Amino acid sequence: MMVLVLSGFDPSGGAGMLQDVKILSALGIRAHGVISALTVQNEEKVFSVSFRDWEEMKREIEVLTPPRVIKVGLARPEVVKNLREMFPDSTIVWNVVLESSSGFRFQDLGEVREFTSYADYVVLNNEEAKRVGEHENFIVTGGHEKDDRIRVRYRELVIEISRVPGEFHGTGCAFSSAIAGFLALNYPVEEAIRAAMELLRKILERSSSVVETEKLLRDWHKYDVLNTLDEILPEFLEIGPLTVPEVGQNVSYALPWAQSEYEVGKFPGRIRLKEGKAVAVSCASFRDRSHTARMTITMMRFYPYMRCTVNVRYRKEYVERARKKGLKVYHYDRSKEPEEIREKEGQSMVWMIERAISELKSPPDLIYNEGWWGKEAMIRVFGRNPKEVLEKIKLMLKE
Ligand SMILES: Nc1ncnc2c1ncn2[C@@H]1O[C@H](COP(=O)(O)OP(=O)(O)OP(=O)(O)O)[C@@H](O)[C@H]1O
């Protein structure tokens, strides 16, 4: 699936081509991009615009796959007519940008009026629509109205949703690209508008002053972490009778940027032995606290790529095999733990990992400790991901 985008380059990434590509990527759509203007601007202010020459752009377009849907952003208005002549049957969505929100005049009103009829849909806000003059192919957005609803009008259709508090740079670009994307997915235009409004709301709920579509794209990792854990669980259950400790086992797998245990996927309620079989009390989730999740966060402070920790019951032979097979093993002797560390909640694990790293001068594959004052002896296995940790555990189980 592809959409051809002709739009300006906003180096701050809030509007223009960088934003268009993010929105289309969020819909799984490839963008073919031809820059139609260069700008000097940041999130707050536009300083200058220079439009590209059509002949140059045409040469770039001619070698690309002919597009079914085209999105036009900041460009000379005649570009829309030129595109119509090149692609009489394509759907053209034109986001008119008369002025930036900081008041910079982008396009000439008369020129815009002259070329609106060449687009299938013209997206503009109500202030712009009043100035350009109504047309049946206009999709009119609320602009920067102050009430708590967002309204979009297309012919007799008016769609309303709740406004996300705040002012965001780049909403017009993002919204019109989302419409183009949903049209490319064969949504009828009314449904494309509705879906685009919903998508923008989801993005703006994650944004501060700019449309931060990258935050939405980033959240794919949440799906990947939980899916990875759920997919690998049966393999951990299979060896569970040999590995699950009295207190239960957890497989903790962190998001790439995790700094809190709630950004670490885990099995709330842990993996436990029931009548000799290992069972997980629940499927993978980011909710609840977990000791192994806190260990992962601690390890990631030193080695951000070490995103997985699993606790395993202690067996002398497991540790001996690990050493024999070349795994980096650290023995944590709790009796050497300073009093002030032992007293502070969660500090002993930091201390344990810091000692291991300073001794091994690299990430440990496993840290073990014997039992201590009612605490079960334990082995913690570390790795980049659950698959890697599972392999290390299997090395410990095999002669
Ligand atoms: N605060 C908000 N909450 C929810 N949706 C919003 C918000 N602001 C904008 N949108 C979505 O973005 C669409 C376009 O926004 P807007 O009306 O601000 O366009 P614009 O004025 O052309 O934007 P720009 O600031 O890029 O010039 C709206 O129709 C709506 O779907």
Ligand SMILES: Cc1ncc(CO)c(N)n1
């Ligand atoms: C490149 C570009 N396109 C559109 C807008 C409108 O916000 C902008 N500021 N910059």
